[in-house]
Amino acid sequence: MTDFLLELRSEEIPARMQLKAKEDLARLFHDTLAKAGLAAASVETFATPRRLALIATGLPLATEAVSEETKGPKVGAPPQAMEGFLRKTGLSQDQLVERDGVFYAVVEKAGRQTADVLAEAIPAIIRAFPWPKSQRWGAASVSTESLRWVRPLQGIVALLGDAVVHCEIDGIVSGAETMGHRFHHSGPIIIGNAGDYIEKLRDAHVLVHFSERCRIIREGAKAAAEAAGLTLVEDEGLVIENAGLTEWPVPMLGRFDPAFLDVPQEVIQLTARVNQKYFVCHDAAGRLANAFVCTANIDAHDKGAAIVAGNEKVLAARLSDAKFFWEQDLKVALDTQAQKLAQITFHEKLGSVADKVERVAKLARWLVEEGIVGPRSPAQAGAQPATNESFDQVLDPGLRRGTQDLEGASNPNVTPAKAGGQLRSKQLESKGQEMDSRLRGNDEDISVRALAGQAERAARLCKADLVTGMVGEFPELQGIMGGYYARAQGESDAVADAIRDHYKPVGQGDDVPTAPVTVAVSLADKLDTLAMFFAVNELPTGSRDPFALRRAALGILQFMQHNELRFKLNETIDYIRRLAVLEGELSSDQIGGDGDAPVYRLDQVGRWNDDFDLDLDGRLAEWKDEKGNLQTASLETIEPELLAELVELLVKPDELVTFFADRLKVQQREAGVRHDLIDAVFSLGGEDDLVRLLARVKALQAYITTAEGANLLAAYKRAANILKQAEGVDKNTVAPAQAGAHHVSQSGTTDEIGSSLRWSDADLGIEESALRTALDAAEPKAAAALSVEDFEGAMAALATLRAPIDAFFEAVMVNDPDQDKRAFRLGLLARFRDAVTQVADFSKIEG
Amino acid sequence: MSDVAPLSFQDLILTLHAYWGKQGCAILQPYDMEMGAGTFHTATTLRALGPDPWNAAFVQPSRRPTDGRYGENPNRLGAYYQYQVILKPSPPNLQELYLGSLKAIGIDPLLHDIRFVEDDWESPTLGAWGLGWEIWCDGMEVTQFTYFQQMGGFDCKPVSGELTYGLERLAMYIQNKDSIFDLVYNNATADRPAVTYGDVFRENERQMSTYHFEVADTDMLFDAFKKATAECESCLQHGLPIPAYEQAIKASHIFNILQARGVISVQERASYMGRVRDLAKGSCQAWMEKNRWAV
Secondary structure, three states: OEEEEEEEEEOOOOHHHHHHHHHHHHHHHHHHHHHOOOOOOEEEEEEEOOEEEEEEEEEOOEOOOEEEEEEEEEOOOOHHHHHHHHHHHOOOHHHOEEEOOEEEEEEEEOOOEHHHHHHHHHHHHHHHOOOOOOEOOOHHHHOOOOOOEOOOEEEEEEEEOOEEOOOEEOOEEEEOEEEOOOOOOOOEEEOOOHHHHHHHHHHOOOOOOHHHHHHHHHHHHHHHHHHOOOEEOOOHHHHHHHHOOOOOOEEEEEEOOHHHHHOOHHHHHHHHHHHOOOEEEEOOOOOEEEEEEEEEOOOOOOOOHHHHHHHHHHHHHHHHHHHHHHHHHHOOOHHHHHHHHHHOEEEOOOEEHHHHHHHHHHHHHHHHHOOOOOOOOOOOOOOOOOHHHHHHHHOOOOOOOOOOOOOOOOOOOOOOOOOOOOOOOHHHHHHHHHHHHHHHOOOHHHHHHHHHHHHHHHHHHOOHHHHOHHHHHOHHHOOHHHHHHHHHOOOOHHHHHHHHHOOOOOOOOOOOOOOHHHHHHHHHHHHHHHHHHHHOOOOOEOOEOOOOHHHHHHHHHHHHHHOOOOOEHHHHHHHHHHHOOOOOOOOHHHHOOOOOOOOOOHHHHHOOEOOEEEEOOOOEEEEEOOOOOEEEEEOOOOOHHHHHHHHHHHHOHHHHHHHHHHHHHHHHHHOOOOHHHHHHHHOOOOOOEHHHHHHHHHHHHHHHOOHHHHHHHHHHHHHHHHHHHHHHHOOOOOOHHHHOOOOEOOOOOEOOOHHHHHOOHHHOOHHHHHHHHHHHHHHHHHHHHHHOOOHHHHHHHHHOOHHHHHHHHHHOOOOOOOHHHHHHHHHHHHHHHHHHHOOOOHHHOOO | OOOOOOOOHHHHHHHHHHHHHHOOOEEOOOOOOOOOOHHHOOOOOOOOOOOOOEEEEEEEEEEOHHHOOOOOOOOOOOEEEEEEEEEEOOOOOHHHHHHHHHHHOOOOOOOOOEEEEEOOEEEOOOOEEEEEEEEEEOOEEEEEEEEEEEEOOEEOOOOOEEEEEEHHHHHHHHHOOOOHHHOEOOOOOOOOOOOEHHHHHHHHHHHHHHHHHHHOOHHHHHHHHHHHHHHHHHHHHOOOHHHHHHHHHHHHHHHHHHHHOOOOOHHHHHHHHHHHHHHHHHHHHHHHHHOOOOO
């Protein structure tokens, strides 16, 4: 048994790729050796910016000899089969072994030297390595087939025990030599074996353990902050990133001018973190301090004074840029900025962002006026969660600055120094105050009106920050900056908070806004996005969801659940559909809406879809009928129902509801709710109140996972199978009414018809009679419970059927030779099936 | 950089010239046309194509109309200087050569924190991309280091190594100045005082910013864009890749001024960039064909 060391030394590997590379190396090594019948006792991998390494312990020096047996043709098989087998195996017939009338080829494979296996494995691993991006380099790259690596590969150390495993790939020959720290060590280091690798490199200022570098950064950064009387804002993403940028990490504290603290703290943290990879600190009061921690890669002669000074200067330059944007942006009212949104395309088929804002503003108002989002929602009392959350959310470690300072096309988002400055208007301020005072009133009507006004106001401003200099520079700050600018120009807190938070929630873990104005704007924004992209058929496919529609739908689901919004999806979609009427061109009652319905510009609608076009100059609607023939109708005389139908073509409410159902399944799967149960409730149809739907699914799950529920499900499946077979044999014989002697129908009349009249209890077996009685009792109970959304009650009513149905199956043979008896029994089963089905479609339930 | 006086702006350039000249680079002069970056110089774009070795270094004035700040921002300029090195094929010790150049201009890597931070380069207007890093010195990006993989849409065979130093940034670093305009430009003598970068260029920044943001005649520029485009296509038809490429550079710069004037909408922007890319790619293709290089 011996140990093996592999080091693949290269130019600097991107920090973000190193951890994954460690995993990939371990996996490839394991798999490649396993194919040769080798396994190590343990495998450990290492990554630094300049090397990817692996130590495997407990490898045998040679693989064991194996005898491989391949089954061939039977004795007496056609000669062609034998010829083919001999060709395949390269043997002659006398070399085959015959056993039980079958020929076998037996090949003895000698054991191989592990060193030989490794010599082949190393180039194979290198060639197969799945870097997210790789490159060619050097003289060999005259061919596009030359070796690819994440950055130029410089050297290979391969030692099995104390011996070099000889291999070569694209001119790079393996050996025992490596390099230490780029600046702290010069000249090659000779590694003796796997046992001295880690320490020899440590002596050369390289910490090969990724986790050790992480620990030094984590603890060192904390200590540096504490030494200055501050608290480090911990950030594991930054720890990992800095560990990927250093072989010898040295955290150090630096300062910046406190005057920069006027700039919103999110901006400072983003600049420090994303652009410079610095940690930030809090002071004793928990406020952002004018300090940062950077991580150097050297132990400098001067203890890092020059490094800290240099980093301070860089951050100051960045912050002064940010301060410039902040101050410039404050000079322009958000209303003025919002006008510029007409220049920004939302989507080529859907007009500008200004068009979207217009729709969202109307929709947000409507959501309040309809009472879907109300002042009385439980949320209203509670203040918005602290900014901290929105803060963390923008600081995604994957974000990088989009522009390159040294090359490339000019950044279109940079605002020139002289960007003009209209100051905020007094009018806005007074408007905000007026709304506030309205909200304070007790009259609910007034507060709905005020809320609707605030929702519309916030929606009109919510995208305005997209054209500010700051968001141009830091797109991650969209929303957050709008909130700051809104507050600065005197908008009410409710409006400013709504602008800040309207992108939320951005994922399953994100907090869900509860303030009613925020809910209205956020919901309206997401609904509009979904409805519009569905209208133009830009739907997510597979892993591609370029317009983040799944996230939008998930956000809406989170709102519904978290804020218990009672929300008719179909009605809302219908409302959006009605928005698609051009104001003044068509009256809303032409499509059956109420007179107050706000409107979309129908000329936009017209170009959304190939199936339907509006010629507004000619005042014509044009569409293709089922045969594909072009039809036209005058807009003055078109039937409202027809127009409504045509507009329906655009919005596809059914697809949207299905889309929501799918998102709900994905979301609830994580919460442990079974997707088949969601299907079981969904497939009943007519349920588009997702809060209610979920309550129903949960009640179903609670019941179906009990032993009793499982029995009922089994009984249902048995009944359904029998009925299905019977329906295959003779149609029309199976109708629940035939077994319904005592059944009271929903209309309240006794449902005794046809031959079933003949069946009194006296004629029935005891089990049949009991089942009929149980059904008579359970059906109205379940229906009554459902009508008041008491799903547990409905389940309980079904539960009473379990014993009688079990007894029925136990004692009664359904397929009686007497056709009347058979029909009656089938009828009972059909009643049972239908009673269960009014609660959920049990045929969709698995198990 | 403590004992001796730091390099003046011009000595920084001269030192780099001497260093890279010693490494066998041809020291070229700037391309005499307005362009956004040193990569646009034919010594980079066109020479990155084909199999022939090529080693050159030069300063390239780089114009970025939208980055103009009327000479008021200490860190931003509408026109500045890049120092460009291209080595083809990329030598195995390119990183060491680069670090040697930093030592030559007075940066001690045991006093300053030099880092190679992932930065993949892409120029949509040139149809080019490569992998590499931005080089940090104490957290400041001072150089872009790229292994070209494609140029004008063609695979680089072999790959070139490209270094682009931001001269003003490096000089600010070496001279420890907070504003570009305070950089010492030359070396004073007893009777001839030194001048600053601001003395030399601040007025240019003011006037060019005013021109680019407020004055430039957009009708004339739209027209010039069209004409440059047409001229490029005509040159391509005549099998003249170099003059064609010059027209592509011209169109690119005109587009940048139009951007600064704010007359190109977001929707139009992509299509203008697409036009320029087509011209640049067409020129590269014609260059390949002229040299009879397989694509």
